[in-house]
Amino acid sequence: xxxxxxxxxxxxxxxxxxxxxxxxHLKQAYLTNNxxxxxxxxxxxxxxxxxxxxxxxxRQRAEYEYAIPLTxxxxxxxxxxxxxxxxxxxxxxxxxxxxxxDVFEGDNAGLVIAEIELxxxxxxxxxxxxxxNEVTNDRRYYNADLAxxxxxxWPAA
Amino acid sequence: xxxxxxxxxxxxxxxxxxxxxxxxHLKQAYLTNNxxxxxxxxxxxxxxxxxxxxxxxxRQRAEYEYAIPLTxxxxxxxxxxxxxxxxxxxxxxxxxxxxxxDVFEGDNAGLVIAEIELxxxxxxxxxxxxxxNEVTNDRRYYNADLAxxxxxxWPAA
Numbered sequence: 001x002x003x004x005x006x007x008x009x010x011x012x013x014x015x016x017x018x019x020x021x022x023x024x025h026l027k028q029a030y031l032t033n034n035x036x037x038x039x040x041x042x043x044x045x046x047x048x049x050x051x052x053x054x055x056x057x058x059r060q061r062a063e064y065e066y067a068i069p070l071t072x073x074x075x076x077x078x079x080x081x082x083x084x085x086x087x088x089x090x091x092x093x094x095x096x097x098x099x100x101x102d103v104f105e106g107d108n109a110g111l112v113i114a115e116i117e118l119x120x121x122x123x124x125x126x127x128x129x130x131x132x133n134e135v136t137n138d139r140r141y142y143n144a145d146l147a148x149x150x151x152x153x154w155p156a157a
Numbered sequence: 158x159x160x161x162x163x164x165x166x167x168x169x170x171x172x173x174x175x176x177x178x179x180x181x182h183l184k185q186a187y188l189t190n191n192x193x194x195x196x197x198x199x200x201x202x203x204x205x206x207x208x209x210x211x212x213x214x215x216r217q218r219a220e221y222e223y224a225i226p227l228t229x230x231x232x233x234x235x236x237x238x239x240x241x242x243x244x245x246x247x248x249x250x251x252x253x254x255x256x257x258x259d260v261f262e263g264d265n266a267g268l269v270i271a272e273i274e275l276x277x278x279x280x281x282x283x284x285x286x287x288x289x290n291e292v293t294n295d296r297r298y299y300n301a302d303l304a305x306x307x308x309x310x311w312p313a314a
Binding site: 066 | 188189193194196207209211212219221223225229232233236
């Protein structure tokens with residue numbers, strides 16, 4: 001299994017817009033989401049998938065993903081718990097790596113997050129001027145949490 | 158959509174065994190099962206499927222079924238809620254129709270149910286001597302209920 005280190009940052013301004021190489025439209029929602037079981041429907045452009053994550057006491061989380069028809073995904077999403085997380089993902093190459101700048105819509109409109117995927121913990125990476133505070137470990141920014149308590153409902157800082 | 162009328166009966170004795178034309182091994186379990194969402198994993202021989210049923214207030218129940226790898230089904234079943242429903246289904250042709258005699262195992266061992274599928278409400282069908290009381294509308298015999306309160310836990314009549 002490949003190790004994946006993902007780091008997440010707030011975004012300052014829109015300087016990143018000049019570097020966008022590609023754009024994807026993503027939408028996801030949870031049918032259920034608790035400590036034991038999470039079932040997510042995801043639409044990426046015209047492709048759709050169902051992801052099941054399970055966990056039981058003392059066991060590792062297992063994840064199963066199945067491609068499903070787009071029309072199924074759309075109607076399953078209507079049965080969701082919480083908000084749909086809709087975002088436009090902008091791929092912004094910087095040096096050897098590529099940032100993903102997610103501009104959220106709907107209930108999370110106003111939120112812009114930049115993510116970078118690293119192949120080791122000590123991998124060096126360039127931080128462009130538009131990279132703000134790191135929020136990697138802030139649960140509020142997790143997808144599951146954004147579905148439950150979307151950005152527009154957050155108390156003003 | 159085809160109309161399906163299924164009627165369910167208790168079984169008396171084992172006279173049906175002489176007429177068995179085919180046998181299938183079925184196993185199913187629920188990952189979750191409540192008023193809004195039911196997620197079932199089913200193994201039929203070496204084929205496996207995931208079935209999602211959703212319902213929301215004032216809407217019809219929708220059902221989605223996806224074939225999944227057998228190994229996924231087996232490990233998903235370990236994360237179930239309630240009992241695995243395991244049974245051997247015996248196909249017993251009688252006249253133009255075929256009865257399905259389900260002999261349950263595990264937590265439901267001791268239970269034997271005969272089902273028949275009819276294409277209309279007023280369809281006549283032959284009742285062999287081994288057909289006992291009808292239990293079509295008795296919730297205790299529903300699969301979802303047998304997973305929650307299996308036969309071996311029923312109070313003695």
